[in-house]
Amino acid sequence: MKRLPFEELATTKKGNLGERICIEHFHSKGLVVMTSITDSAHAFDIMVWQGKEKPCIVDIKTKASRTHYPDTGFDTADLDHYLKISEKHNMPVAIFFVDEHRKEVYWGELGDLLQEREVTEGNRTLKYPRSEWNITYFPLEAMNKLCDLDDVQVKELKNHTNRNYSYPTLKSA
Structure with a gap:
């Protein structure tokens, strides 16, 4: 079976869309954004300069x-790679999540996300960060909201989703 080129993969297209959404938001707030110039997978997506003196490595999921x-x-x-980059360059790493299910973009600074915490949901208490099947998970309650996604953005993101099940309806608070 022939593999699609990297730029034609649904996950790449979805990732590019998420990056575009975040970059447009950063620009609207007056932040300078530096992006990768490669058309293949890369270590991190962008770097945002706050002021002119404090860089921050940013990755968008x-x-x-x-x-x-x-x-x-x-x-x-x-995660291991981000920690090495952060230590080597003495820069914080912020991870942004573009989430079509919650219809928002949220983020966390890696140092904050790695703080141990417990989250109680229903009759279970979960300890974070937690690792399962080579994935490290962080609680949503530790995230900072960046912005909402509009209906057009959500629809386009869902068009590139590789989940094979539908999202349950979110309950209003």
């Missing part, structure tokens, strides 16, 4: 939170 857990996450190998 375009993926929905888990359906049956109050969390989201990414590959543990990526």
Whole structure:
């Protein structure tokens, strides 16, 4: 079976859309954004300069939170890589999640996300961060909201989703 080129993969298209959404938001807030110039997978997506003196490494994950857990996450190998980059360059790493399920973009600074915490949901208490199947998960309650996604953005993101089940309806608070 022939593999699609990297730029034609649904996950790449979805990731590019999530990056575009975040970059447009950063620009609207007056932040300077530096992006990768490669057309293949890369270590991190963008760097945002706050002022002119404090850089921050940023990676954007375009993926929905888990359906049956109050969390989201990414590959543990990526986490290890971010920690090495952060230490080597003495810069914080912020991870942004573009979530079509929750219809918002949220984020956390990696140092904050790695703080141990417990989250009680229903009759279970979950300890974070937690690792399962080479994925490290962080609780949604530790995230900071960046912005809402509009209906057009949500529809386009869902068009590139590789989940093979539908999202349950979110209950209003």
